[in-house]
Structure formats: C-alpha cells, structure tokens
Amino acid sequence: MPVNSFENYPMSWRPKLKRGKKALYLTIAKQLEDDIKEGIVLPGTKLPPQRELADFLDVNVSTISKAFKQCELKGLLTATIGSGTFVSYDATTNSYIMPRNNDFELIEMASILPDLNSSQEIVEKLKQISLEPDVGNLFTYGKPDGALWQREAAVEIIKEAGYKTTENKILFSNGGQNALTAILSGVFKSGDKIGVDPLTYPGMKTTAKMLGIQLVPISQQNGEMSKEGILYACQQEGIKGLYIIPDYQNPTTHIMSNECRKMIAEVAEEKDLIVIEDSIYSFLLEEPRKSVASYAPDNVIYIYSLSKTVAPGLRLGYIVSPLKYKKDLFNALYNMNITVSPFMLEIASRMIVSKSIYKLMDRHRASTRERNALVEKYLGEYNIIGDENCIFKWFILPEKFDALEFENLAYKKGVRIYSANKFIVGKEKPVNAVRLAVTSTSSIEELEKGLIILKQLLESESIYNIY
Amino acid sequence: MPVNSFENYPMSWRPKLKRGKKALYLTIAKQLEDDIKEGIVLPGTKLPPQRELADFLDVNVSTISKAFKQCELKGLLTATIGSGTFVSYDATTNSYIMPRNNDFELIEMASILPDLNSSQEIVEKLKQISLEPDVGNLFTYGKPDGALWQREAAVEIIKEAGYKTTENKILFSNGGQNALTAILSGVFKSGDKIGVDPLTYPGMKTTAKMLGIQLVPISQQNGEMSKEGILYACQQEGIKGLYIIPDYQNPTTHIMSNECRKMIAEVAEEKDLIVIEDSIYSFLLEEPRKSVASYAPDNVIYIYSLSKTVAPGLRLGYIVSPLKYKKDLFNALYNMNITVSPFMLEIASRMIVSKSIYKLMDRHRASTRERNALVEKYLGEYNIIGDENCIFKWFILPEKFDALEFENLAYKKGVRIYSANKFIVGKEKPVNAVRLAVTSTSSIEELEKGLIILKQLLESESIYNIY
DNA sequence: AAATTTGTCTATTTACATTTC
DNA sequence: GGAAATGTAAATAGACAAATT
Numbered sequence: 001m002p003v004n005s006f007e008n009y010p011m012s013w014r015p016k017l018k019r020g021k022k023a024l025y026l027t028i029a030k031q032l033e034d035d036i037k038e039g040i041v042l043p044g045t046k047l048p049p050q051r052e053l054a055d056f057l058d059v060n061v062s063t064i065s066k067a068f069k070q071c072e073l074k075g076l077l078t079a080t081i082g083s084g085t086f087v088s089y090d091a092t093t094n095s096y097i098m099p100r101n102n103d104f105e106l107i108e109m110a111s112i113l114p115d116l117n118s119s120q121e122i123v124e125k126l127k128q129i130s131l132e133p134d135v136g137n138l139f140t141y142g143k144p145d146g147a148l149w150q151r152e153a154a155v156e157i158i159k160e161a162g163y164k165t166t167e168n169k170i171l172f173s174n175g176g177q178n179a180l181t182a183i184l185s186g187v188f189k190s191g192d193k194i195g196v197d198p199l200t201y202p203g204m205k206t207t208a209k210m211l212g213i214q215l216v217p218i219s220q221q222n223g224e225m226s227k228e229g230i231l232y233a234c235q236q237e238g239i240k241g242l243y244i245i246p247d248y249q250n251p252t253t254h255i256m257s258n259e260c261r262k263m264i265a266e267v268a269e270e271k272d273l274i275v276i277e278d279s280i281y282s283f284l285l286e287e288p289r290k291s292v293a294s295y296a297p298d299n300v301i302y303i304y305s306l307s308k309t310v311a312p313g314l315r316l317g318y319i320v321s322p323l324k325y326k327k328d329l330f331n332a333l334y335n336m337n338i339t340v341s342p343f344m345l346e347i348a349s350r351m352i353v354s355k356s357i358y359k360l361m362d363r364h365r366a367s368t369r370e371r372n373a374l375v376e377k378y379l380g381e382y383n384i385i386g387d388e389n390c391i392f393k394w395f396i397l398p399e400k401f402d403a404l405e406f407e408n409l410a411y412k413k414g415v416r417i418y419s420a421n422k423f424i425v426g427k428e429k430p431v432n433a434v435r436l437a438v439t440s441t442s443s444i445e446e447l448e449k450g451l452i453i454l455k456q457l458l459e460s461e462s463i464y465n466i467y
Numbered sequence: 468m469p470v471n472s473f474e475n476y477p478m479s480w481r482p483k484l485k486r487g488k489k490a491l492y493l494t495i496a497k498q499l500e501d502d503i504k505e506g507i508v509l510p511g512t513k514l515p516p517q518r519e520l521a522d523f524l525d526v527n528v529s530t531i532s533k534a535f536k537q538c539e540l541k542g543l544l545t546a547t548i549g550s551g552t553f554v555s556y557d558a559t560t561n562s563y564i565m566p567r568n569n570d571f572e573l574i575e576m577a578s579i580l581p582d583l584n585s586s587q588e589i590v591e592k593l594k595q596i597s598l599e600p601d602v603g604n605l606f607t608y609g610k611p612d613g614a615l616w617q618r619e620a621a622v623e624i625i626k627e628a629g630y631k632t633t634e635n636k637i638l639f640s641n642g643g644q645n646a647l648t649a650i651l652s653g654v655f656k657s658g659d660k661i662g663v664d665p666l667t668y669p670g671m672k673t674t675a676k677m678l679g680i681q682l683v684p685i686s687q688q689n690g691e692m693s694k695e696g697i698l699y700a701c702q703q704e705g706i707k708g709l710y711i712i713p714d715y716q717n718p719t720t721h722i723m724s725n726e727c728r729k730m731i732a733e734v735a736e737e738k739d740l741i742v743i744e745d746s747i748y749s750f751l752l753e754e755p756r757k758s759v760a761s762y763a764p765d766n767v768i769y770i771y772s773l774s775k776t777v778a779p780g781l782r783l784g785y786i787v788s789p790l791k792y793k794k795d796l797f798n799a800l801y802n803m804n805i806t807v808s809p810f811m812l813e814i815a816s817r818m819i820v821s822k823s824i825y826k827l828m829d830r831h832r833a834s835t836r837e838r839n840a841l842v843e844k845y846l847g848e849y850n851i852i853g854d855e856n857c858i859f860k861w862f863i864l865p866e867k868f869d870a871l872e873f874e875n876l877a878y879k880k881g882v883r884i885y886s887a888n889k890f891i892v893g894k895e896k897p898v899n900a901v902r903l904a905v906t907s908t909s910s911i912e913e914l915e916k917g918l919i920i921l922k923q924l925l926e927s928e929s930i931y932n933i934y
Numbered sequence: 935a936a937a938t939t940t941g942t943c944t945a946t947t948t949a950c951a952t953t954t955c
Numbered sequence: 956g957g958a959a960a961t962g963t964a965a966a967t968a969g970a971c972a973a974a975t976t
Binding site for chain 3: 550
C-alpha cells in the first residue's frame with residue numbers, strides 16, 4: 001500500500017491501472033502510450049519521477065523504469081538522469097515520410113523533392129548508350145564499387161562538390177538514404193550513439209531508430225555544433241560518431257562556417273569519432289565550400305547523392321569511405337541488396353565525364369531561384385530563412401501560431417508542410433517553425449497556389465476560431 | 468560456492484570465467500561466442516542445462532539465461548524448453564551473402580544468379596523508349612504502385628506465373644529481396660513468428676534476424692510442409708504467418724504438390740495466417756502451377772520478381788497484396804526508399820505487353836537446360852536433386868563427406884558452393900548436402916571447370932588427407 | 935499420465951552514475 | 956562542492972510453461 005496520499009498532490013500523469021493478466025510493466029507502458037496518443041499527456045510534459053510513480057502505484061522503481069524504457073524505444077519519451085523523463089515533442093507526429101496522396105489534391109511542400117524541370121542531358125546519354133553494341137551488359141548485376149572509370153568519374157564530381165579524394169575510396173549506392181542506412185548498419189551497431197544537430201533530417205531519425213542507434217543532440221553556437229557540445233557528448237554520452245549536413249543543413253538551411261568545419265575535423269581526429277558528412281545539398285551552392293572530409297579524410301565517411309541535384313530517377317548515391325571502413329560498407333551494401341543499377345551508373349558517369357551534368361545542374365539552380373523569388377513575393381515580410389539557391393525554407397512562425405497546429409491547419413487547407421517537431425532530437429522545446437519545400441510541387445503555378453493559401457492562413461487573425 | 472564438485476562430471480562446455488569489470492552475463496556470453504567461433508564447442512553440441520552451468524559458476528540461473536539469450540540473438544544458439552540449448556549448425560557459417568571476389572579467380576556456384584546469355588529484347592525496348600519525346604519523365608521519382616497500365620502488365624505476367632489477380636492489388640519493388648524486406652517490416656513486427664521450411668532461403672533468415680522476427684521450422688512430409696506441422700506451429704508457437712517457395716523451393720528444388728497448396732490455403736484461412744508466397748523461380752517452370760494465392764487471395768502476399776528469370780539489372784519485383792495489407796506495404800516501400808525506377812518499370816512493362824519477355828525467358832530456359840546437361844554429364848552418378856529447368860541443384864553428398872567440410876574444400880580448390888548449414892532454421896542436424904548454382908558462372912566453360920573440380924574432389928578417396 | 939527437466943519471464947533488491955540545486 | 960534527486964543496469968528469487976521421460 002502506498003504510504004502517502006496522492007490525492008491532493010499534483011502529478012503530471014496519474015495512471016489508472018487495472019491489473020490484467022499482462023505483465024505489469026507492459027500494462028503501464030501501454031497506458032502511457034495511449035495517454036500520449038490521446039493527448040491526455042502533452043508533448044514536453046515532465047513525467048513524475050520513477051520513484052514517485054512507483055510509490056503511487058505501489059510497485060518497484062525498476063518496474064516503472066522498464067515501462068518507461070519501452071516507451072522510450074518507441075520514441076515517445078526522453079529520460080535524462082538527474083533531470084527526469086519528458087514526453088518527446090515528436091511523440092505525436094507520424095514518423096513515416098508519407099508519400100503524395102492521390103485521393104485528394106494536396107500541394108506538396110513537405111517532402112523535399114528536387115526540381116524536375118528538364119533532363120535533356122540524361123536523355124542524350126540514354127540515346128547514345130542505347131545504340132551501342134554491348135548495352136545488354138548493363139542489365140546484369142551491379143557491384144557496390146562499379147568500374148574503375150566510374151569511380152574516377154565519381155572522384156571528379158565529388159571534387160566539384162568540395163572534396164578531393166581518390167577512386168579507391170568510392171562506393172555506390174541507390175541514393176543518399178540507402179547510403180546512410182548502409183553506413184549505420186555496416187559501421188555502427190545497435191546501442192551506439194551518434195551526435196547530431198538538435199534539429200535534423202527525419203530520415204536519419206527513422207533509420208537510427210530502426211537500427212537501435214541512439215541520436216544525441218549536440219549543443220550549438222551560431223546555429224552549428226559547438227566544440228564544447230561535441231566534447232561534452234564524447235565524454236558524457238560516449239558518442240561514436242557525428243552526423244552533419246554542412247551545406248544547407250536540413251531543416252535550418254544553415255551553411256556551416258569554415259571554422260566549424262575545421263573544428264569538427266580536429267575533434268574527430270583527436271577523439272577518433274566517425275563523422276558522417278552528408279553532402280546531399282552541396283551542389284545547390286554555386287561556389288562549393290571545402291568539406292569536413294578534406295580536413296580529416298580518415299575520420300569522415302562522405303555521402304554525395306544525385307537525387308536532389310540531378311534526377312531522382314537515377315537513384316544514385318556515392319560514398320567516400322576511409323579505407324578502414326570500406327570493407328564493412330561494401331558488405332553492408334551487398335548484403336542489403338542495394339547495389340546500384342549498372343545502367344544508371346553508366347548514364348551518370350558519362351554525364352560527369354562529358355560535363356553535361358553541370359549544365360543540367362545550372363538549369364535546376366535557375367529554376368530554383370525563380371521559385372524562391374515567388375516565396376519572397378508572398379512571404380517576404382515574414383521571418384523566412386534560406387538563401388535563393390536552397391530548395392527548402394525554414395520559416396520561423398509569428399508568435400501567435402503553434403507550429404504543429406499550423407501544419408495541421410495548412411493540411412486542412414490542402415498544403416502539406418512539416419513543423420519543427422518532425423526534426424527534433426532530444427527533449428528541448430523546438431523553435432516555432434515549419435519547413436517549406438520549394439521545388440516539390442509539380443509546377444510553379446501550384447507552388448504559387450500553396451503560398452497564397454499559407455499567406456491567407458497567416459493573415460487570419462484568429463486561427464483558433466477555425467477549429 | 469558450488470555445492471558439487473564438477474571435476475569428474477562431463478560438461479559439454481566448461482567456461483573459465485575471469486570476472487572482469489564487465490557485466491557477468493556479458494562476460495559469459497562473450498566467452499561462449501569465442502569458444503564457438505574457435506571451434507572449442509562444435510555446432511550441434513548440446514550445452515549443459517542453465518541450472519547446471521549456474522551452479523558450476525556459482526551464479527543465478529537467470530544470469531546464464533541472459534547470457535544465452537545474447538548468443539541466441541546473434542544466431543549462435545537455439546534453446547528449447549524441455550530439450551535444452553544447442554549450438555546452431557549455421558553458427559560458424561558467415562551470414563553475409565558475399566559478392567564475387569575479384570582478388571582470386573573463384574568459380575561462382577554458391578549465389579544463385581540468373582543466366583545472362585542475352586538480353587536483346589531489353590535492348591530493343593530501351594532503344595525504342597529512348598527515341599520518344601517524353602523519356603525525360605522516366606527519371607523522376609517513382610511510386611510504389613506505378614501507373615495503371617503498368618499494374619495491368621504486372622497482372623498479365625503474374626497470370627502466366629500461375630496467379631490470376633487484379634491491378635488494384637499490385638505494388639512494385641526493387642526486386643524480390645526488397646519486397647520481402649518490405650513485407651516483413653510493413654506487415655509483421657519485431658517478435659512475430661513466421662513458419663518456414665526447415666531449410667530455407669538465407670536472405671529470409673538474414674532479413675528476419677535484422678527485423679527481430681523469429682523463424683519457426685515447420686515439420687515436413689514428402690519434402691513439403693505438413694498440415695500437422697503448421698497447426699502445431701500455430702498452436703504452440705503462435706506463428707503469425709508462413710513463408711513458402713512453392714516452385715523450386717530454395718535450396719531443395721522441391722515443387723509443392725497441388726494438394727499441399729490447397730491445404731496451406733485452407734489452413735491460412737482457418738487460422739488467419741499471412742502467407743508470403745515467394746514465386747521467384749516460378750517462371751523457370753514451362754507449365755505454371757496454380758499458386759497458393761489463387762486458393763486464398765485474401766491471406767497470401769505474393770512476390771514475383773524478374774531478377775532471376777529476365778535480367779537482374781532491371782531490379783524489378785512485384786508484390787500482389789490483399790487490400791487489407793496494401794496500405795502498410797505501400798508505406799513500408801515508400802519509407803524504405805525502395806520505390807522502383809520508373810525507367811526500369813517502363814522497360815519491363817512494355818516487354819510484357821509486347822510479349823517479347825517470353826521469348827527472352829524461353830532462351831534462358833534453353834540455356835539452363837544446356838548447363839544442366841553438363842551437370843548430369845559430370846555428376847550424374849551422384850544423388851543430385853532438381854530438374855532440368857531449375858537453375859540450382861541440391862546435391863546429397865556421399866556419406867564420407869561432411870557438407871561444411873566439402874564446402875571449404877571446394878573453396879580451396881577455387882569453387883564456391885553452399886552447404887546445407889547455410890539454409891538451416893532450427894536445431895535439427897541438417898542433411899549432408901550442398902547447393903550448386905548452375906547458371907551463376909559467367910560462361911558455360913567455367914561451369915564445366917567447376918564441375919570437373921567437384922568431381923575430382925568426390926573421387927579423392929581420403930579427403931581428410933588434404934588438410 | 936505424472937513427475938521431472940529445462941528454459942523464460944517478471945518484479946525486485948541493490949549498487950551506481952549523472953545531473954541539479 | 957556536497958547533498959539530493961533522478962534514471963539505469965545487473966543479479967537474483969520465484970513463479971511459470973513447455974518438452975521429455
């Protein structure tokens with residue numbers, strides 16, 4: 001029996017337990033999960049200390065601890081020794097990256113899709129290849145490391161993105177997301193911790209969760225990881241690596257300073273961290289920045305992808321791996337059956353060698369700027385972050401709006417966007433912002449329609465009346 | 468202190484524990500893992516009962532149990548209540564599906580690769596498509612359910628494989644292996660159990676392990692699952708589904724009888740099991756058999772793939788899903804980023820519509836028969852299972868050979884094959900057999916070289932002298 | 935058919951590590 | 956900077972369930 005009376009005691013969560021035949025800790029976990037999903041306990045809530053709950057329910061602390069652990073694995077909670085247990089801010093957001101919905105006409109400004117305005121350079125290579133005598137061979141099995149000249153072509157384009165490397169470190173994958181999955185499963189193992197920005201790419205969150213890898217938010221200074229933050233995470237959390245997006249960080253659009261790049265390289269070498277440098281958006285920059293990998297080539301696994309800058313249909317990603325991890329990555333890629341299509345690899349490699357790929361990229365940039373001008377026209381008066389070459393925007397909402405509610409509201413009006421909650425790692429309250437994908441709508445007219453809808457929402461004085 | 472003296476007591480494993488600062492159960496697990504890898508404890512060994520070990524080491528039973536669980540998760544052990552704990556027969560086989568090794572000339576007869584003799588029909592479609600005005604659109608993002616006419620083409624070819632279905636149930640994936648991954652992660656969840664043949668496709672084992680799904684071997688009769696076996700597994704293990712390969716079961720080459728197909732369909736409906744029917748080799752058959760899915764369309768998720776019968780480079784798989792699972796599968800596919808290349812889908816769909824795909828398949832069949840004739844010529848006197856259209860053979864070795872040793876021996880002589888251990892589920896001692904892939908060598912001459920090497924090995928009277 | 939063997943699961947005790955105040 | 960607050964992990968006891976004899 002509980003010794004104290006809790007009747008007049010404020011507890012953020014008061015589970016009503018009906019002891020069934022299921023295990024106690026599972027019943028508690030289930031109850032908590034339901035209560036979070038139902039909105040009875042809200043994101044950000046600090047739960048009562050485990051000992052207090054244990055006392056209240058008249059069970060052992062460890063039983064509560066085990067129940068909480070269950071929920072934490074599902075991403076519903078974040079617990080910190082000393083501070084307590086908090087309901088995650090992304091507990092109620094769906095972790096799926098949902099596809100475009102065909103049932104009802106939605107304007108897609110949530111998922112980041114590249115600009116698709118043209119692909120004549122691809123078609124040109126396709127025609128050329130299709131007339132050659134040994135095309136048939138391009139429909140056999142691929143290998144994660146392709147052919148020598150293809151690796152050399154990869155070296156060439158990666159140099160243009162800001163990293164000078166050598167062909168013996170190149171591997172191919174089916175796009176950036178698959179590269180990330182291969183790295184996390186081939187080089188890291190379940191239980192490892194990786195430091196990330198406090199707001200980061202949701203695909204990283206999903207993959208890490210799937211593989212049992214924990215993400216640790218690194219504290220920032222000037223919108224990028226701070227040295228103290230990284231060192232702290234090394235010492236306190238024992239992180240094994242870092243995941244960074246130096247060019248146009250997702251979702252904040254932040255471009256990492258050169259000082260920070262050097263700092264990360266130095267710390268990585270000193271603490272022997274494995275840095276995953278995701279250069280997925282590097283080619284949006286007109287002038288490339290020097291990659292972190294350039295400063296610490298033996299500690300950085302570098303990912304480059306053509307999906308966002310050339311054509312998603314090529315499904316082509318590049319990994320530059322320090323030699324010591326190459327074998328593990330090779331096996332992971334092979335084992336996951338994500339070897340690349342020899343045909344697609346051939347097309348891309350030839351476009352690089354003939355330099356026609358750069359023409360295509362330039363056209364994409366021009367189109368992106370055109371779309372961004374439209375964003376500026378409609379939402380220019382608001383606090384919108386991201387330069388004219390970036391294919392997404394980080395929109396700090398006026399105070400009267402709550403990001404999650406704004407996302408839902410926009411959805412009801414037919415525009416899909418993502419609120420900051422989707423990107424959160426850790427227990428901090430997110431900034432009140434949403435991400436807008438600029439190039440994802442199928443036409444520029446559709447983008448304009450979307451922007452008008454958002455503007456109207458922003459101007460409606462009393463959004464809560466709409467509910 | 469242990470009460471009894473164990474000095475004169477035979478124990479199959481006598482761990483020497485040096486209590487370090489690591490957790491006890493982890494130390495024990497590590498020790499056991501090392502001893503298995505070192506060959507100190509052999510596959511098939513029955514370990515001492517947990518209580519006995521606990522007594523011996525003077526720790527609690529649960530500590531041993533936890534240590535064993537660790538090893539079981541790694542696939543090193545199989546524990547059964549009542550019978551004891553056994554070292555897995557595949558504990559020492561590498562779980563990676565290793566790629567062809569370029570360093571040293573190996574004859575590939577382990578992985579099953581399709582015949583690659585020609586692909587003129589693919590090239591033909593490729594040329595045609597490349598000349599059309601809107602080719603460029605084929606390099607955009609794909610969707611897991613493609614376009615209507617492509618789904619209809621899928622229906623068409625699947626009908627030829629033995630299952631008449633409708634377009635609204637079709638989804639596309641990057642080949643059969645990815646389809647399987649999507650099904651296991653989208654429809655099943657960690658902890659679920661699936662019944663399989665006692666010897667099954669290693670990719671299923673790997674994927675299931677990765678996703679925390681347990682495979683339960685179903686007892687057989689006449690080389691196929693028995694009704695009693697399935698019912699038993701339902702009742703005792705609470706299996707949620709079955710995984711079957713009715714046409715040319717991998718690795719036994721068994722073609723499931725029509726009675727068994729009907730039986731599985733009936734039991735699935737009665738017990739509400741989700742059957743995964745993998746028809747990956749169905750098109751090797753000249754006359755299709757009626758699929759299990761035909762008998763129980765609402766309980767069977769059907770997988771069909773072009774990788775083994777048309778061209779691996781197309782990387783194209785089809786899933787026919789009952790409507791109730793379609794949404795989950797759609798999401799899983801999308802979320803895993805394994806949407807199919809619109810370009811490859813276009814090529815394949817046109818080949819189906821124009822029926823040229825059948826010509827290509829016929830040529831593959833002819834080439835397979837030619838290769839199989841060679842196998843018959845060299846190894847005909849032995850007990851080799853599998854008909855002339857099957858692209859692999861199940862070779863029951865003469866008694867004096869041990870399959871695992873034979874595999875290693877062949878490897879040393881330059882031929883890669885897989886022993887039965889690779890396919891085992893559960894703790895039964897495997898039959899003494901190896902699988903030979905017939906169409907995987909790059910040329911028929913190379914196949915002949917491989918067969919000669921194997922024949923020589925088989926004829927060497929005293930294989931143990933070679934070591 | 936009943937008793938025994940054997941593995942598994944849960945709640946607990948206890949010691950511990952980190953953060954906060 | 957030390958005490959208190961708070962979450963975590965290991966080892967255990969004991970009840971339980973399935974398989975064997």
